[in-house]
Amino acid sequence: MDSNILIIGETGTGKEIFAQSIHNHSRRKSNPFVAINCAALPEDLLESELFGYAEGAFTGAMKGGKQGFFELAHRxxxxxxxxxxxxxxxxSRLLxxxxxxxxxxIGDDKIIPVDVRIIAATNKNLIHMVKAGDFREDLYYRLSVLDLNLPPLRERREDIPVLVNAFIGKSFPGHTHPMIxxxxxxxxxxxxWEGNVRQLQNFCERLMxxxxxxxxxxxxxxxxxxDPDTNEERERPFQESKRNVARASSVSEREQIMQVLKxxxxxxxKAADxxxxxxxxxxxxxKQWNIETK
Known part of the structure; x- marks a missing residue:
């Protein structure tokens, strides 16, 4: 069934990626996936983008009118x-x-049938907004037929190595990419990772x-x-911090040499080059790291 889905998660948790993936694995995958950020546009412009407008609906309206995103997402x-x-x-209009x-x-009296699946996303608590009168209760229950809660990246740290390798590989399509x-x-x-998946992806791009x-x-x-340490830890003498990095670097250097030799x-x-x-x-x-060389 093509039930409506409400995706809930902090900014940067990958809500649009999940929405695109849901579409790609649905029976609608050969038809359009149309995404819009409702916070990015003022109300009047958002309304015309969602529902379209007829010719002459307002000053500056395109000749012949314009299709809205709901029409573009048909099927x-x-x-x-x-x-x-x-x-x-x-x-009210969305309901x-x-x-x-x-x-x-906008500006027309013609009714246009649309066959669309709606996936909505938010980083807010819509139930609290309903209780406060800021969000329609009937609309909330229409949107949240299925709820998908995306935990922040700090609560699923086991995903980080997988994501890192995926982002690095994506930067070198069809080519050998650096090893981490x-x-x-x-x-x-x-x-x-306060910025969640988006911050991690941007950091991987910086590394590349x-x-x-x-x-x-x-x-x-x-x-x-x-540095993720607390402010108190950041005040440690510079030399101590430098020694800690050096020790960690030494461990990774052994690992690096072993991997390249293999x-x-x-x-x-060839390994030296x-x-x-x-x-x-x-x-x-x-000799220093007691590395076996077959």
């Missing part, structure tokens, strides 16, 4: 992000669409731009990721 899915931001007037499955363009060490992934998993090597380790993460089938010349160091330096580090 497909419309995604209404930030649904809690729409005005009472638009709430009619949900009830009657038809729309009327386990120590680096562990460091990323400890960050707070700024890191020139084939291996991303904890040292690269420490250079570009804000990829190069333990050819030390890959790591950007001389053979002598590589031999010294192999």
């Amino acid at each position: 497909g899915t419309i995604f209404l992000d930030e649904i809690g931001e729409i005005s009472p007037k638009l709430q 009619r669409v949900l009830q009657e499955r038809e729309i009327m363009r 060490t386990e120590a680096a992934c562990q460091r990323l998993s400890k960050a707070s 731009v700024l890191c020139k090597g084939r291996i991303i380790d904890i040292y690269d993460i420490e250079k570009y990721l804000p 990829n190069c089938h333990y050819n030390k010349g 890959e790591l950007g160091m001389s053979r002598t330096t590589l031999w010294r580090k192999i």
Whole structure:
């Protein structure tokens, strides 16, 4: 069944990605997926974008009128992000669409049937808004036939390594992409990510731009990721912090050398070139870290 869905989650948790995925796995997948951010437009403009308008409906209206997003999404899915931001007037019009499955363009008296699945999303507590009189109760129950609650990234840290590798791979479609060490992934998993998936994705893009090597380790993460420690911990002497980073970097360096050696089938010349160091330096580090070389 193509039931309406309400996605609830903090900003940046990936609500639109989930909506697109739901559409892509539905029977409507070969038809349009139309997304609009209800908070991004003023009320009058949002109304004309959603429902369209007839020729001459207002000053500046296009000749021949314009289709709205509901018409464009016919037989497909419309995604209404930030649904809690729409005005009472638009709430009433949206309720009619949900009830009657038809729309009327602004300035027109022609009724247009629409066959759309509605997926709405919000970062607000709509139940509290209903109790406060800021959101229509009947509209809320129409939208929330199925609820999907997306927890923030800090509550699903086990997803972070998977997401990181996906974002890095997406940056290099069809090409070999840099490897990220386990120590680096562990460091990323400890960050707070207040901006959730969006912040993590942007940080991965920053790594791809700024890191020139084939291996991303904890040292690269420490250079570009804000320190998650408390203010008190940030006041520790600089040298102590530097020693901590050095110790973590040493652990990841061993891991990095082992991985490159394995990829190069333990050819030390190729591995040294890959790591950007001389053979002598590589031999010294192999002995230092007691790395088996087959």
